[in-house]
Every structure is written in structure tokens, then in C-alpha cells.
Amino acid sequence: xxxxxxxxxxxxxxxxxxxxxxxxxxxxxxxxxxxxxxxxxxxxxxxxxxxxxxxxxxxxxxxxxxxxxxxxxxxxxxxxxxxxxxxxxxxxxxxxxxxxxxxxxxxxxxxxxxxxxxxxxxxxxxxxxxxxxxxxxxxxxxxxxxxxxxxxxxxxxxxxxxxxxxxxxxxxxxxxxxxxxxxxxxxxxxxxxxxxxxxxxxxxxxxxxxxxxxxxxxxxxxxxxxxxxxxxxxxxxxxxxxxxxxxxxxxxxxxxxxxxxxxxxxxxxxxxxxxxxxxxxxxxxxxxxxxxxxxxxxxxxxxxxxxxxxxxxxxxxxxxxxxxxxxxxxxxxxxxxxxxxxxxxxxxxxxxxxxxxxxxxxxxxxxxxxxxxxxxxxxxxxxxxxxxxxxxxxxxxxxxxxxxxxxxxxxxxxxxxxxxxxxxxxxxxxxxxxxxxxxxxxxxxxxxxxxxxxxxxxxxxxxxxxxxxxxxxxxxxxxxxxxxxxxxxxxxxxxxxxxxxxxxxxxxxxxxxxxxxx
Numbered sequence: 001x002x003x004x005x006x007x008x009x010x011x012x013x014x015x016x017x018x019x020x021x022x023x024x025x026x027x028x029x030x031x032x033x034x035x036x037x038x039x040x041x042x043x044x045x046x047x048x049x050x051x052x053x054x055x056x057x058x059x060x061x062x063x064x065x066x067x068x069x070x071x072x073x074x075x076x077x078x079x080x081x082x083x084x085x086x087x088x089x090x091x092x093x094x095x096x097x098x099x100x101x102x103x104x105x106x107x108x109x110x111x112x113x114x115x116x117x118x119x120x121x122x123x124x125x126x127x128x129x130x131x132x133x134x135x136x137x138x139x140x141x142x143x144x145x146x147x148x149x150x151x152x153x154x155x156x157x158x159x160x161x162x163x164x165x166x167x168x169x170x171x172x173x174x175x176x177x178x179x180x181x182x183x184x185x186x187x188x189x190x191x192x193x194x195x196x197x198x199x200x201x202x203x204x205x206x207x208x209x210x211x212x213x214x215x216x217x218x219x220x221x222x223x224x225x226x227x228x229x230x231x232x233x234x235x236x237x238x239x240x241x242x243x244x245x246x247x248x249x250x251x252x253x254x255x256x257x258x259x260x261x262x263x264x265x266x267x268x269x270x271x272x273x274x275x276x277x278x279x280x281x282x283x284x285x286x287x288x289x290x291x292x293x294x295x296x297x298x299x300x301x302x303x304x305x306x307x308x309x310x311x312x313x314x315x316x317x318x319x320x321x322x323x324x325x326x327x328x329x330x331x332x333x334x335x336x337x338x339x340x341x342x343x344x345x346x347x348x349x350x351x352x353x354x355x356x357x358x359x360x361x362x363x364x365x366x367x368x369x370x371x372x373x374x375x376x377x378x379x380x381x382x383x384x385x386x387x388x389x390x391x392x393x394x395x396x397x398x399x400x401x402x403x404x405x406x407x408x409x410x411x412x413x414x415x416x417x418x419x420x421x422x423x424x425x426x427x428x429x430x431x432x433x434x435x436x437x438x439x440x441x442x443x444x445x446x447x448x449x450x451x452x453x454x455x456x457x458x459x460x461x462x463x464x465x466x467x468x469x470x471x472x473x474x475x476x477x478x479x480x481x482x483x484x485x486x487x488x489x490x491x492x493x494x495x496x497x498x499x500x501x502x503x504x505x506x507x508x509x510x511x512x513x514x515x516x517x518x
Contacts, residue, residue: 036239036240036244037239037240039219039231039237039239040219040239040240040248043239043248043252044251044252048185051187053316053318053320054113054214055318056317056320056321057117058112058113059318061117062106062107065102065103065106065167066099066102067099068163068166068167069095069099069163069166070095073091073099073163074095076158076159077095080155081152081155088150090151091155094151098138101134101137102130102131102134105133105134109126109129110126111123111126111130114178115212118175118179119171119172119178119179123171124171127167127171128168131163131164138156185216187214188215189214189216189255190216190218190252190253190254191216191218191254191255191258192218192221192239192248192257192258193219193233193258194220194223194242194260194272195261196220196222197260199260199261200220200233200234200260203260204217204220204234206304206305207302207303210303215303217236219236219237219238219239219248221239221240221245221248222238223241223268223272242272246275246276249279249281250368256282256283256284257281258283258285259283259284259285259310260286263285273310273311277311278451278456278457279367279457280313280314280366280457280458281311281313282311282313283311284300284302284310285307286305286306287307314457323427323459326428326500327424327427328420328421330504331417331420331428334417338414338417341411341414342415345406345414346376348402349376349400349402349406352401352402353381354381355380357376357377358374358376358377358415359376359377359378359379360375362435363434364433364434364456365425365459366457366460367456368453369425371423371426371433373416373425373433374419375412375415376406376412376414377403378399378400378402378404378407378412380398380400383398391475392407410472417462425459426461426462427459427460427461428461428462428463428500429464429491430460430464430491431455431458431461431466431492432460432461432463432472432488433460440477440478440480440481441478445481449478452481454485454489455485455488455492457492463503463504464488464491465490465503466483466487466488467510468506469487469510471483471484472510
């Protein structure tokens with residue numbers, strides 16, 4: 001799929017899983033609190049922990065082991081070589097080289113997988129073998145470079161032995177930690193299968209046969225009614241229809257959706273994708289039952305089960321870490337810099353009208369979660385519209401004198417830095433969170449724009465792609481909210497840290513344009 005142009009959701013209408021139109025989808029609205037079947041409610045009621053990314057975990061293990069190897073090498077050098085011979089820079093290069101070589105050797109030995117972290121005996125054999133190869137390479141390199149006499153044999157031997165014991169000890173501690181996380185479900189991918197038929201049963205059996213698989217099937221959904229599909233599929237309960245799946249994923253953690261339907265069921269798959277693409281989950285199409293075969297590199301694999309990638313979470317694995325660090329570091333600096341301005345605004349509000357300085361409002365957050373965001377109060381306290389049933393208009397009598405100024409300059413948004421830095425339910429950059437009951441032309445936003453909830457696949461932000469393109473302020477018409485959604489979806493599909501930096505840099509210039517802010 002080609003990347004869309006700015007202001008467009010998809011390159012062509014045929015590529016869109018859900019076109020942005022004025023006609024709402026049939027079925028219950030996502031996040032509407034629609035009733036779920038009893039079986040689905042039973043799963044929703046089960047407790048679960050937040051998930052840890054196996055990719056991030058493997059990356060951290062690489063970094064820790066490289067640092068551990070370097071630490072052992074420098075410790076042996078400082079304790080044995082330096083007291084007798086003083087400082088020699090060649091040892092620094094040797095230690096860093098061995099640490100890097102060890103990381104590459106462990107990667108080649110395939111022991112940077114979560115399955116290896118689970119403590120199988122062969123993991124330790126592979127580790128010891130790879131560690132031995134590293135030192136054989138180091139000794140060979142020093143021999144051919146005629147530099148063997150420049151390094152202490154006692155240092156090299158102690159480095160090898162102590163390093164091996166330290167690595168095995170670390171791996172043992174890692175095994176205990178991973179075992180605990182596995183029991184808590186933190187390393188599982190909570191998975192649902194779409195299709196309660198023979199293909200679904202075959203898929204579930206194939207997934208269950210995978211050794212050390214992180215896939216945990218928590219339920220099956222089918223777009224057909226109960227009279228046309230069984231109540232369970234290979235022992236896994238059917239939890240409802242695809243409409244129920246959307247609501248189900250709002251109430252409990254779902255990481256992966258796998259369609260067991262054959263590619264020939266194109267129309268059914270497309271209809272279901274139009275409902276499911278608004279969710280922040282990975283969506284895959286199982287290829288195990290399809291007679292049509294593609295080239296091997298066309299597939300990705302869940303264990304040995306071949307699948308076709310349909311949708312990915314917009315921000316996952318290391319991207320989540322990078323965005324979290326970006327929000328915390330830049331947000332903290334922004335909060336410190338903005339503190340004097342916030343104090344002045346707070347005093348002005350207090351002097352201008354009676355009531356609290358801050359205003360709290362419920363809005364939609366990530367995956368339609370309800371969050372409380374903070375703003376400076378810009379209305380008279382007795383006329384504040386917490387539910388946002390009536391949008392603020394030009395010369396609105398509910399807005400105070402100070403309120404008009406801070407709304408035009410967006411200074412009323414500064415307290416949302418607390419949401420970013422302290423509460424963590426906002427990002428610096430992302431789709432702006434809208435009030436739950438906000439309307440355009442007397443229609444709720446999700447009723448006015450099909451696919452509206454897809455903007456909640458990422459955490460909302462203080463500023464965003466729509467805001468720097470002039471779509472800020474009042475959203476009293478269908479066109480305004482539709483254009484906002486289009487820009488928000490463009491941001492989600494093209495996210496990067498550089499894009500966030502660009503949006504932040506452009507935000508001050510966007511604030512100069514105040515024609516729609518009042």
C-alpha cells in the first residue's frame with residue numbers, strides 16, 4: 001500500500017478499510033458500552049497484567065550482557081594488570097572488542113529469544129560455546145597480529161572464567177524473572193481467532209502445538225449468528241460476533257487478531273476489517289488453510305504457522321519506548337519552562353472571576369479509555385460545560401475576559417503537561433482528545449465521521465498534525481471534524497520521532513493563526 005498524501009487517509013478509496021463518510025456503520029458504536037454476551041463478559045472480568053515487548057526485552061538483554069562483559073574485563077584489568085603495569089589503552093580496546101564480539105556471537109547462537117530466556121539447558125551450552133568461540137577468535141587475532149605478548153595471560157584466563165560464570169548467573173536470574181512474567185501473562189500475546197469453523201479449529205490446534213509459543217487464544221468470534229456457528233471451537237469458547245469483538249477489545253487487553261477464513265472469503269474479510277481496523281491490535285490472516293501459495297518471504301510466521309500481515313499496531317516495541325522517553329524528557333523540560341507562565345495565568349484567572357483555576361474534563365484517550373484532562377478554566381465557574389454538550393462559539397458569553405485570551409493563544413492547554421509528565425495518559429504530540437459528548441451539527445463525532453475511533457489507536461496529544469495545518473478550535477461542522485480525523489489518521493500511519501519534533505517546532509507558528517480559536 002502506498003503512503004497517503006497529507007490530508008488523505010488512504011491513497012485510493014479502494015485501499016481504505018473504512019471510508020471516512022458521513023454515514024455511520026451498522027451495529028453498535030465502538031466504545032458505546034454495548035452489552036456483551038455472558039461468555040465475553042466472563043473473559044473481560046478476568047484480571048490481566050500489562051504486556052512486555054519481547055523485542056524490547058531481547059534488546060535490553062543484549063545491552064546488559066555487553067555491559068556485563070565489559071565490566072568484568074575492566075574489573076579484572078583494574079584489579080590485576082594496572083597495579084603492576086599501569087594504564088594501557090590496548091586493554092580498553094580489547095575489552096570493548098570482546099564485548100561487541102560476544103554480543104554478535106550470542107546473536108548467532110540464537111540465544112536472544114524469549115524461548116531461550118525460559119531456561120532450557122541447551123541455552124547454557126550455547127552460551128558457553130559462543131563465549132569460548134569469542135576468546136578463540138580474540139586469541140587468534142592477537143597471535144596473527146603478533147600482539148600476544150602485549151596482553152597478560154592471567155588477565156585473559158580470569159576474564160574468560162569470571163565472564164562465563166557472570167553470564168550464566170545473569171541468565172539464571174533472567175530465567176527466574178521471565179518465568180514470573182510468563183505466569184503473570186506479561187509475555188503472552190492475548191489472541192482472538194475470527195472464524196468458528198473447521199479452519200478455526202485447525203488454526204487453534206496448530207497454535208497450541210507450538211512449543212514455547214507466546215500466543216494465548218482467549219476466545220473465538222464469528223460474524224455469523226449462534227444458529228450458524230458452534231458455541232466453541234476446539235475447546236475455545238465463542239465469545240460473540242465481530243461487532244462484539246470491537247467492544248470486547250475496548251474492555252480487555254487484546255494483542256493479536258487472526259482471521260482463519262480462506263482468502264476466497266474476500267467480501268466477508270473486508271466487511272470485518274471495516275469494523276476492526278479502528279482497534280490498536282495486530283491483525284493477521286492465517287495462510288495455513290489456503291490453497292493459494294505465495295513466495296515464502298511473502299509470509300510472516302507465528303511459530304510455524306504462516307500468516308499474512310494485514311494491520312500492525314501503529315506504535316509498538318521500541319517505538320513505544322522512544323515515544324515514552326520523548327514525552328517524559330521533553331515534557332518535563334517544557335513544564336519547567338512553562339511554570340512561570342502558568343503561574344501568571346493562574347493569578348490572572350483568579351483575579352478575573354470566582355472559581356477554581358483548573359478545569360477537569362472527561363475525554364477519549366487511547367483505545368477509547370476515558371481520561372481526565374486538565375485545562376485552565378476559561379469560562380465562568382457557574383456556566384462551565386463539563387460534558388461539552390455545547391461547543392464554545394465566537395463571542396460566547398460563557399467565556400471570561402482572561403478566558404478569551406488564553407483560548408486564542410492556547411495557554412489554557414498548558415496544564416495538560418501534567419497529563420503527559422505525571423499521569424501519562426497524554427502525549428506531547430498525537431490526535432487531540434475530544435470530549436465524550438462533543439458534537440458537530442448535533443451529531444456525535446463518531447456518528448458524523450465513519451472510522452472516527454481509528455484515531456484512538458495511539459495515545460492522544462496536546463498538539464498534532466491537524467492543529468499545525470489549521471484544524472484547531474471550533475468543530476461545529478461535519479467538514480471540520482472530518483478534516484481533523486483525516487489529518488489524525490495520516491499522523492498515525494506516518495508516525496516517527498522526527499515527525500513529532502517537526503510538529504512541535506511548527507506548533508508556535510500554528511498558534512499565531514487564531515481565526516478558529518475562541
